[in-house]
Amino acid sequence: MADPEILICPACDAANRVPHARLADAPRCGKCKALLFEGRPLALEARRFDRLIGSGTLPVLVDFWAEWCGPCKAMAPTFAAAARDLEPGFRLVKIDTEAEQALAQRYAIWSIPTLVVIAGGGEVARQSGVMDRASLVRWARGAAGS
Template identity: 40%
Template sequence: MAVKLACLECGQGNRVPDEKLGAGPKCGTCGAALMPSKPVEITFDILEMARRLDEVPLVVDFWAGWCGPCRMMAPEFAKAAGKMAGKARFAKLDTEAFPQSGSKFGIRGIPLLIRFKDGREVSRQAGAMPADGILQWMSKDK
C-alpha cells in the first residue's frame, strides 16, 4: 500500500509505497527528500498542505529566532528527527515569519510542538524538551 506525503520543499503531493519510506524517497517534482532525517524549515502554505495530505506523523516545532528556549531545543529536535527517520517527518515553522500560525493553531507560547496525522492535530507539547522527551511524547496517544 502507498502513503500520501506533501513535499516539504515544493508542496507537491506524492505517493510512496510503505516499504520505501525508510529508503530515502524523493519528490517526483523537485527531487527533495520526502522522509528527511533532519528537520526542514517550512512555510505556512507548505504546512497547510502537509498537514492535510500526510499519512505519516508530521511533527512541527513552532519557534522564533529571539526565543532562547527555542534555540536550546533545536539540536534536541534534530536528534529526535534522526532517531525517527523513515517513521515521522520533522519540520520547523518560524512564528515570526508566519504570524498567522499563532491564531490558526492557538499558539500561546513557544517552543511548541504539534504532531499532525491524517489531517488533524494528534497532540501538542509546549516548552523545550530533550530528544528523549520528544520521543517519549511522540509515543503517547498514537
C-alpha cells in the first residue's frame, strides 16, 4: 500500500491503514465498518485522545474548551464547520478542559478556547481566542504545512 495513513476509527478506536490518495473516498473502518470521517469534530476523553495522537498519522486540530465559556460556545459552530473544510487532511477533536483537567494541564492550557495543532505526536502550533472559519482553516493548514 503506497503512502498509507493510519486512521483511528472514531467509533471503535481500531487503527486502519488507508492510502493517502484514498482519504477523500469515504473510507470505512475495517473492524466495525463505521465511516472514518464524519464531517464533525470528535469529543474525546484522555485515553482516546492519547490513542489518536500516539497511533494516528494525520495532523490533529484540538479545540480545548469548557461548557461555561462564552467564547468557547461562540467558537463551537465555527470549529464544527471547519471540520468539513479540513477533513480528510486533519482529524478535529474537542477536549472539555473541565472533564479532562489533567490533559489540559499537560498541554498548559491557561485560556480557552485554545486551538492546538499536533503533528507527528507533538505540538506544532497554538492559537487562543475565537477565530472565523476562513482564518481557522488557513491557520491550521499553514501550521501543518498542508
